[in-house]
Amino acid sequence: MEKPEGCEAAAVRLDDPWYDALASGWGELDGTGAPAPVPSPAPAGGATRGAGHSAAEIYLEVQRSAAFQEVRSRYRRFVVPAALAFFAWYVIYVVAATTAHDLMARPVVGAVNVAMVAGLGQFLSTFLLTWAYARHARLRRDRAALELRWYTQELTRRGSKR
Numbered sequence: 001m002e003k004p005e006g007c008e009a010a011a012v013r014l015d016d017p018w019y020d021a022l023a024s025g026w027g028e029l030d031g032t033g034a035p036a037p038v039p040s041p042a043p044a045g046g047a048t049r050g051a052g053h054s055a056a057e058i059y060l061e062v063q064r065s066a067a068f069q070e071v072r073s074r075y076r077r078f079v080v081p082a083a084l085a086f087f088a089w090y091v092i093y094v095v096a097a098t099t100a101h102d103l104m105a106r107p108v109v110g111a112v113n114v115a116m117v118a119g120l121g122q123f124l125s126t127f128l129l130t131w132a133y134a135r136h137a138r139l140r141r142d143r144a145a146l147e148l149r150w151y152t153q154e155l156t157r158r159g160s161k162r
Helices: 055-064 066-099 101-105 116-160
Strands: 107-109
Touching: 055 066, 055 116, 066 101, 066 116, 101 116, 107 116
Parallel strands: none
Antiparallel strands: none
16 A cells, blocks of 8 residues: 555555454554544343444454354364364474484384474475365364355444445
8 A cells, every 4th residue: 555645644544344353553643643442342141233333343242242152163173173183193202203213213114214204294284284274174164154254344334334
């Protein structure tokens, strides 16, 4: 984005619908050199807000909604066990490589030993985990997240037309 002529850096602001409402104001200036005020959180309630409410209030309300919490829950139910399993596999590989020399040096096929197979297994498991994550996101979260995005955009559009 080009900076308009005659505008100070603090006065230029991107109109980004995904602007982090919780972090807005942090480290930003209001144009006079003073820190920008941090928006106050919206009261909890149903996700039926519209005109008359700021984007920050709308996003905070959507964040508190059951649909958003379900998307986040599905994400955590996959990522936490997968990350723990991958980390455990990595630690087991490193510990075995440093302490179990006889096991790791055992030949499998020709000059290929257990250490080489396990090392290649690290790469393979990385690609498998990436594929599984993308598949899980596509099947379990993407549609719900897209619906939330469209809903949020509609509320933001209605709120900006006042």
